[in-house]
Amino acid sequence: MRAGPADEDAALLAALADGDLAAMRRLYERHAPWLSARLLRRCNDPDVVADVLQDSFLALWRGAERWRGDGEVAAWLWGIAVRRLVSRLRGRRAAVVLPLEEEADPGTAPSAEEVALLGVEYGDLGSALLRLSPEMRAVVQATVLDGLSTRQAARLLGIPAATVKTRLHRAKAHLRRELAGGLA
Amino acid sequence: MSTSTGGWHADEDLLSRYVRGDAGPVAAASLEQHLLRCASCRDRIAAHVPVPLLDAAWERVRDEAVAGRPRRLERLLVRLGVPAPDALLVATAPSLRTSWLVGLVVTLVFVGLGAAYGGDRGLTFFLLVAPLVPVAGVAFAYGPDADPSHEAALATPYPATRLLLLRTAAVLAASLPPVLLAALLVPALSWTAVAWLLPALSLTAALLAASTWVRPTVTAAALGAGWTAAVTSASRAADPTAVLAPALLVAYAVLGCLALLVLALRSRSLTTLGSPS
Ligand SMILES: [Zn+2]
Numbered sequence: 001m002r003a004g005p006a007d008e009d010a011a012l013l014a015a016l017a018d019g020d021l022a023a024m025r026r027l028y029e030r031h032a033p034w035l036s037a038r039l040l041r042r043c044n045d046p047d048v049v050a051d052v053l054q055d056s057f058l059a060l061w062r063g064a065e066r067w068r069g070d071g072e073v074a075a076w077l078w079g080i081a082v083r084r085l086v087s088r089l090r091g092r093r094a095a096v097v098l099p100l101e102e103e104a105d106p107g108t109a110p111s112a113e114e115v116a117l118l119g120v121e122y123g124d125l126g127s128a129l130l131r132l133s134p135e136m137r138a139v140v141q142a143t144v145l146d147g148l149s150t151r152q153a154a155r156l157l158g159i160p161a162a163t164v165k166t167r168l169h170r171a172k173a174h175l176r177r178e179l180a181g182g183l184a
Numbered sequence: 185m186s187t188s189t190g191g192w193h194a195d196e197d198l199l200s201r202y203v204r205g206d207a208g209p210v211a212a213a214s215l216e217q218h219l220l221r222c223a224s225c226r227d228r229i230a231a232h233v234p235v236p237l238l239d240a241a242w243e244r245v246r247d248e249a250v251a252g253r254p255r256r257l258e259r260l261l262v263r264l265g266v267p268a269p270d271a272l273l274v275a276t277a278p279s280l281r282t283s284w285l286v287g288l289v290v291t292l293v294f295v296g297l298g299a300a301y302g303g304d305r306g307l308t309f310f311l312l313v314a315p316l317v318p319v320a321g322v323a324f325a326y327g328p329d330a331d332p333s334h335e336a337a338l339a340t341p342y343p344a345t346r347l348l349l350l351r352t353a354a355v356l357a358a359s360l361p362p363v364l365l366a367a368l369l370v371p372a373l374s375w376t377a378v379a380w381l382l383p384a385l386s387l388t389a390a391l392l393a394a395s396t397w398v399r400p401t402v403t404a405a406a407l408g409a410g411w412t413a414a415v416t417s418a419s420r421a422a423d424p425t426a427v428l429a430p431a432l433l434v435a436y437a438v439l440g441c442l443a444l445l446v447l448a449l450r451s452r453s454l455t456t457l458g459s460p461s
Pocket of ligand 1: 192193194218222223224225226
């Protein structure tokens, strides 16, 4: 089961570091689609997303980012892309709408399917996450799930860093209560 | 891997809603975590992502990657400890590859000639060409005739003399070993296999010094003509190795040192070869 994809990604990264353009093309075909879909959920301007893809893959090509050979290549690529997104968004907050906050209408109850999905990925934490306010969930997503620092999350969400800290603090307290009380 | 998700995979409907932004925050967050570990769902989501965005980004990635491709020689130089700006400017010299190729061709020709004829004919030809290989290489390593990136190279604050000497050193390092190898493979040459290095270096130094006034290609042509005349007349008179007589070797050494002195004195006024400021 451990075979194929991860090994192929690692081999492609090694070839790319040696200046193999075909290897970069292959890596792009494998990862640019999902990366762009995920980026579009953080920033709904396709031009910015295309720029971020370009920045990320050129960073790989130029050796500015080096694969250390552990963990998932996909997670590592997302770390690169989301940081490039944050630096691209510097100074152009107004142009960006975050779909997550936009769609998270508190009136809509999560569907059974959604709860089940979240359970698969996060276990009990998933259902607790569901009951966070959209603002708190956005902060948890940016920091915990996307792995950004407080400052980077602030830039991505277009709110002050202090607000990120407060919301994250409140969210963690909330989650802790939910997990302690609601389990049984 | 996919076993850790209990065999669950996103269906086409979820993938399509996720890309459209209609999946809802919970399903979206779950799918995102799943995608990090599932190559098969990553492959399948590609069908739902707008192709123009991906293609446009790829074209720009490819163009910039090709334009900015670090040269192998540059990487090698950096690995050998040459500072990166030096390595870049040396590696962008147009004649480096050429002079190496010329050196290689000369090697093959002399191995062939030496095997076929030996004797004076091969010797004359060798003495004619070998010292001019580095001269030609240096003439095209730097200067307005040779280098399309000339302007760009000097737009950066970089000492012109340093660039000149670096590229000369690189050309010599690239062109001399193959010719030397050829010389050692021709038995008729005996000690002249090494002695030609002195006029070669002397001619190169003369080229550098003269090029503070005149275009290097012009100087190289003049030096080439002079050297050809000397070798052919020596060959006709009796012995082509007369151009390597001990007295002449001393003269080459003196001339070479004088040329380097001139270059050192004029280097301050040197901006580009052939166009003193
Ligand atoms: Zn899957």
